Amino acid sequence: LCRSPSSTLHPAHLRRTHNPNAMNALVASQAVRPPLALRGVGRSTRTVRSAVAMTPTVAMASKSQRSPLLNNKRGSDASRLSAVRNNQQAAAAASSSGLPDVIPGDYRIGGVLLTVATFLGPVCHLWPQFFVHGILGSFLALQASRVRFRFTDTDLDVVIVDPGADDSVAAKLGTESSGDNKLQGGGANKWSFESVVNWEYWFPGFPVLVYYKETQTRPEGQPHFFPIIMDGKKLYEVMLERFPPSMNPKPPVSEWNLDTAFQSTKVGRSIKESLTEEQVASLKDTTGFPLIDKK
Numbered sequence: 001l002c003r004s005p006s007s008t009l010h011p012a013h014l015r016r017t018h019n020p021n022a023m024n025a026l027v028a029s030q031a032v033r034p035p036l037a038l039r040g041v042g043r044s045t046r047t048v049r050s051a052v053a054m055t056p057t058v059a060m061a062s063k064s065q066r067s068p069l070l071n072n073k074r075g076s077d078a079s080r081l082s083a084v085r086n087n088q089q090a091a092a093a094a095s096s097s098g099l100p101d102v103i104p105g106d107y108r109i110g111g112v113l114l115t116v117a118t119f120l121g122p123v124c125h126l127w128p129q130f131f132v133h134g135i136l137g138s139f140l141a142l143q144a145s146r147v148r149f150r151f152t153d154t155d156l157d158v159v160i161v162d163p164g165a166d167d168s169v170a171a172k173l174g175t176e177s178s179g180d181n182k183l184q185g186g187g188a189n190k191w192s193f194e195s196v197v198n199w200e201y202w203f204p205g206f207p208v209l210v211y212y213k214e215t216q217t218r219p220e221g222q223p224h225f226f227p228i229i230m231d232g233k234k235l236y237e238v239m240l241e242r243f244p245p246s247m248n249p250k251p252p253v254s255e256w257n258l259d260t261a262f263q264s265t266k267v268g269r270s271i272k273e274s275l276t277e278e279q280v281a282s283l284k285d286t287t288g289f290p291l292i293d294k295k
Helices: 005-009 012-017 020-032 036-066 068-097 108-123 127-144 167-172 232-242 258-263 266-273 277-285
Strands: 101-103 147-151 155-160 190-192 196-202 209-214 222-227
Touching: 101 167, 101 232, 108 127, 147 167, 147 232, 190 209, 196 232, 209 232, 258 266, 258 277
Parallel strands: none
Antiparallel strands: 101 147, 147 155, 155 190, 196 209, 209 222
């Protein structure tokens, strides 16, 4: 039997569908597919491109993993800069608020006297000296918790706060809280910087007593003496900055030591003349109260 031409030219499935569009779609799909030899080349090209695209990410990740210390250092530097900015902003805010600088209390002198009293009484059985040092030390410790020196741009004044009160309370009190200065000339405990004609500080490096003389209370001059029952360094720095110059040169706080303490008085200078070079050098190496001040 002879096959008909139609059975030779058309596959069975095309004969069943009798749809010429299906054959056109089949021919088009076979035409657009690349040859078998080129299909592997395309896959390898895509693999290379993917590897190249991932390389920067891997490199960046390894770089960040290799430098954690550098990242930590940058973070700490940024924290320090932020803290400095905050301190500057706080200082500017305090200055713009018009509040005075309050010198906080300090218990060094009272504590030293009470320590000496403990040694003189129970250890040495010197009871009269024990009571003298104990009473004086207790009084100065109490005053250190109450008395506050304040400095504005033009004046120095003294206020009294409740024991243990915060210094922010002292900044807002009026000078009348300290009453009249009956022991040292009378009048309010407030003096302008312009009225100060001289001031002294005993002793730079070991603060014990402060003195200043002003003409506001009396035209001929009124002296004032105060035991340093407040932060001696801050008091000295503010006086050095805002008071008129003293008759005797004053060293900066950065140079404080036992030598500057001896140099601040005539008696101390005469004692230094009798010392050897080694002893003078040891004076310069001694800074602050032993067992109290941090080195």
